[in-house]
Amino acid sequence: MSPQHTEFVKRNEPYVAGFGDKASLPMPPSKKLIIVTCMDARLDPAAHLGLKEGDAHVIRNAGGNAKDELRSIIVSQRLLGTREIAVFHHTGCGMLTFASDDIRSIVKDAAKGDTTVSARVDAIDFLEFKDLEESVKEDVAWLKSEPLILPETTVTGWVYDVNDGKVTQVV
């Protein structure tokens, strides 16, 4: 597949043409909200939650793991005034399909005995999970217990279903 970046400027043009008054949006999210969700290509959190530019911080990584994003959550809360966090994991997530040792083996096999690569990948916890709802509950429990998260934060946990686009509250 040829690189996609050569298309970015052209694909950006309609957005620029319809940009309107978005330049006046302030930096702090108007809904004082952080969405933590997965990087999965099938997810468009702004679309499926009806959010518009300016509403919420959106943090995304493999699995929608909150613990992996403490740095960003602190910045959001302490500098930009957010006071609510909603964690979304989703059905059909890749993080349900492997163990950290599986991916370490893939990386080491490809590196053909490179000891730097082996040592580096062995040090990474890939934060996979076996039970979808349990993984949401664990993230919410962690957010509620972590001393660096403001205690007055409203924290909820959700599942997004890639089969019908629905969101369902877990906790």
Place this chain on the structure above:
Amino acid sequence: MSPQHTEFVKRNEPYVAGFGDKASLPMPPSKKLIIVTCMDARLDPAAHLGLKEGDAHVIRNAGGNAKDELRSIIVSQRLLGTREIAVFHHTGCGMLTFASDDIRSIVKDAAKGDTTVSARVDAIDFLEFKDLEESVKEDVAWLKSEPLILPETTVTGWVYDVNDGKVTQVV
């Protein structure tokens, strides 16, 4: 401000109603592309890059820092076949406005001498930056040099302008 999560199900309904055939989308991103960008509320990367569900992994954190997301990038490349990474930072980013010691002081002052909090926050590098374009170049250079990133990856670096919605390639 009252919690926002009570609105999620209602706000999700139009998306569910128009979900169409998205259930058939495969897990691997069709464009073999990762977008790394900031959590900033003013950014809607799917909208400003004309991406639709299924196209690309989207990783977001404070600043759009790539190094902070090595775990997720490895999962994306090794398990889901992506071979291109585009890093976006943006004008007016909060990460240009403070130093790690500033935010550490804010957290410690609020914790009123709690030594657990002090020790934990002192251990976090908040990954702020002083020069926008330089920060993009640094992330791209890191992605090209990191042994755990596949050497055949196409890596580009971009700036998104919150004043007009335009994307501009830096490197």
